Amino acid sequence: MTFGARGVSVSFDGTTALRDVSVDVPDAAVIAVVGGDGAGKSTLLRTLVRQVAPDSGTVDAPGKADLGYLPASSGSWAALTVAQNLDFAAGAYGLAGAALEQRRTELLAAADLTAASDRLASQLSGGMRRKLGFLMAIVHRPRLVVLDEPSTGVDPVSRIDLWRLISEEAASGTAVVMSTTYLDEAERAGHLVVLDAGEVLVQGSNDDVRASFAGAVTRSVTAGATPVRPEWSWRRGHARHEFWPDGEPPVGSDVVAPDLEDIVIALSLERRLAGVAR
Numbered sequence: 390m391t392f393g394a395r396g397v398s399v400s401f402d403g404t405t406a407l408r409d410v411s412v413d414v415p416d417a418a419v420i421a422v423v424g425g426d427g428a429g430k431s432t433l434l435r436t437l438v439r440q441v442a443p444d445s446g447t448v449d450a451p452g453k454a455d456l457g458y459l460p461a462s463s464g465s466w467a468a469l470t471v472a473q474n475l476d477f478a479a480g481a482y483g484l485a486g487a488a489l490e491q492r493r494t495e496l497l498a499a500a501d502l503t504a505a506s507d508r509l510a511s512q513l514s515g516g517m518r519r520k521l522g523f524l525m526a527i528v529h530r531p532r533l534v535v536l537d538e539p540s541t542g543v544d545p546v547s548r549i550d551l552w553r554l555i556s557e558e559a560a561s562g563t564a565v566v567m568s569t570t571y572l573d574e575a576e577r578a579g580h581l582v583v584l585d586a587g588e589v590l591v592q593g594s595n596d597d598v599r600a601s602f603a604g605a606v607t608r609s610v611t612a613g614a615t616p617v618r619p620e621w622s623w624r625r626g627h628a629r630h631e632f633w634p635d636g637e638p639p640v641g642s643d644v645v646a647p648d649l650e651d652i653v654i655a656l657s658l659e660r661r662l663a664g665v666a667r
C-alpha cells in the first residue's frame with residue numbers, strides 16, 4: 390500500500406502554501422520532507438492527516454485508527470506523567486487492560502523512558518518529550534505515521550535515539566513521513582522531498598537527487614573573500630560555496646562534489662533567481 394498526496398494545492402487567505410504537490414509514502418519507508426521556513430512542510434503533513442483540506446488534488450491516507458501524528462508542538466500534555474500521557478493516547482484508540490499494559494511497557498523500554506514513567510511531561514528534557522510524543526503517535530500501531538519536525542530542538546544524542554525508534558517503526562512495516570530541518574537526518578531517510586515556497590524542488594532517493602543535480606558548485610578558499618556573484622553563493626564553514634547552474638565555472642575554480650546541503654541551497658537559489666542574469 391502506498392499512501393500520499395497527489396497534485397495537492399493548498400492556500401490560506403490567498404497565500405499559496407502548497408502548489409501541485411505529489412508525494413508517495415510506501416509501507417516500510419521513511420520519507421523526509423525538507424525545506425526552509427514557510428516552505429510548506431507542516432501544511433503537507435497536516436494535509437496528510439486531514440487537518441487541512443486541499444483546494445485541489447487528493448490525499449490517500451488511512452482512517453484515524455491507522456494514522457499516527459506528532460504535531461510540531463510537543464504532542465504530549467505537560468500536566469500528565471509519561472505513563473498517563475501514553476495511556477491517554479492509547480485510550481483514544483480503545484487500547485486498555487493487559488494489552489495496554491504490555492504495549493506501554495514495551496514502548497517505554499524501547500525509548501529508554503521506563504525510569505521516567507512517573508515523571509510529569511513538563512519535567513522532561515526536550516528530547517525525552519519528543520520521544521514521548523513519538524510513542525503516543527505510534528501506540529496504536531498505525532499504518533501511517535506523520536511526524537512534524539520530531540527532532541527539532543533535540544540534543545544530538547537524543548536525536549540518534551529518536552532516529553533509531555523511527556527506523557525501527559518503519560522496519561516493522563509502517564509508512565513514515567517526517568519533516569526535518571536537519572539534512573544529515575534527511576539523508577538517512579532514504580527518500581527525500583525538497584519543498585521550496587510550496588513547490589517540490591526535487592524528490593527521490595539520495596542517489597536520484599544527486600544524479601538529477603545539474604550545474605557546478607565551487608568553493609572559495611579564502612575566508613570572507615568576496616564571491617564573484619554574491620546572490621549565487623552561501624557560507625559553508627569557513628569557506629563560501631558558489632553555484633553555477635550552467636555547469637561552467639571560471640577556469641581554475643575549485644570545483645567541489647556537492648553534498649545534500651549544497652544541492653538543496655543551490656536548487657532553492659536557482660528557483661528564486663530564475664530569470665536573473667547569471
Ligand SMILES: Nc1ncnc2c1ncn2[C@@H]1O[C@H](COP(=O)(O)OP(=O)(O)OP(=O)(O)O)[C@@H](O)[C@H]1O
Binds near residue numbers: 406
Ligand atoms: N493556518 C494558516 N493560516 C494562514 N497561513 C498559513 C497557515 N498555515 C501555514 N500558512 C502559510 O503557509 C505557508 C507554509 O507554511 P508551513 O507552516 O506549511 O511551512 P513550513 O515549511 O512548515 O515552515 P516552518 O518550518 O517555518 O514551520 C507559509 O507562508 C505560512 O505562513
